Amino acid sequence: xxxxxxxxxxxxxxxxxxxxxxxxxxxxxxxxxxxxxxxxxxxxxxxxxxxxxxxxxxxxxxxxxxxxxxxxxxxxxxxxxxxxxxxxxxxxxxxxxxxxxxxxxxxxxxxxxxxxxxxxxxxxxxxxxxxxxxxxxxxxxxxxxxxxxxxxxxxxxxxxxxxxxxxxxxxxxxxxxxxxxxxxxxxxxxxxxxxxxxxxxxxxxxxxxxxxxxxxxxxxxxxx
Numbered sequence: 001x002x003x004x005x006x007x008x009x010x011x012x013x014x015x016x017x018x019x020x021x022x023x024x025x026x027x028x029x030x031x032x033x034x035x036x037x038x039x040x041x042x043x044x045x046x047x048x049x050x051x052x053x054x055x056x057x058x059x060x061x062x063x064x065x066x067x068x069x070x071x072x073x074x075x076x077x078x079x080x081x082x083x084x085x086x087x088x089x090x091x092x093x094x095x096x097x098x099x100x101x102x103x104x105x106x107x108x109x110x111x112x113x114x115x116x117x118x119x120x121x122x123x124x125x126x127x128x129x130x131x132x133x134x135x136x137x138x139x140x141x142x143x144x145x146x147x148x149x150x151x152x153x154x155x156x157x158x159x160x161x162x163x164x165x166x167x168x169x170x171x172x173x174x175x176x177x178x179x180x181x182x183x184x185x186x187x188x189x190x191x192x193x194x195x196x197x198x199x200x201x202x203x204x205x206x207x208x209x210x211x212x213x214x215x216x217x218x219x220x221x222x223x224x
């Protein structure tokens with residue numbers, strides 16, 4: 001007669017499953033507690049075709065820039081929490097960098113970043129600014145002054161549109177709040193993408209352009 005196999009009761013099976021899940025959960029918690037949870041993933045915005053961009057540019061309202069009266073960066077709440085203890089800046093650094101490592105507070109401690117504006121590569125996160133493709137001040141002067149604080153916050157933390165990029169800090173400071181008729185990236189090969197991204201952001205948010213700005217954007221699109 002064959003030996004009877006060992007069988008668990010229903011209660012014993014339930015207790016075994018609970019124990020396995022508890023061990024697995026503790027292991028995950030311990031690992032993340034020591035190494036820091038990874039920043040939430042963010043993918044690069046999907047490129048828009050040249051035909052669509054030209055159509056969007058033609059649809060932008062042309063208007064003079066308004067005064068900067070009343071503007072301050074605080075009116076665009078930025079670097080919101082994006083989950084897992086990470087804010088918007090840290091998510092962009094993770095997305096735009098290579099081999100990025102973070103600490104338990106989600107701060108980038110290692111990695112390399114190549115700035116799209118000048119082609120320079122950096123290995124310290126402190127050498128990078130997170131640039132708003134359409135700067136906050138530029139947005140204020142082209143329609144955002146009339147927005148709610150909530151909409152300005154969305155604009156300042158937008159990870160869906162091509163609005164946020166990790167770039168060389170001093171180049172970002174040179175750009176400041178300037179439009180493309182006032183400043184262009186040193187890397188001429190990026191002008192096509194720069195114009196495209198600028199148009200996509202302004203079109204999505206219903207911001208205006210000046211005639212000089214539209215002319216500059218049209219010239220840059222000719223490099224596409």
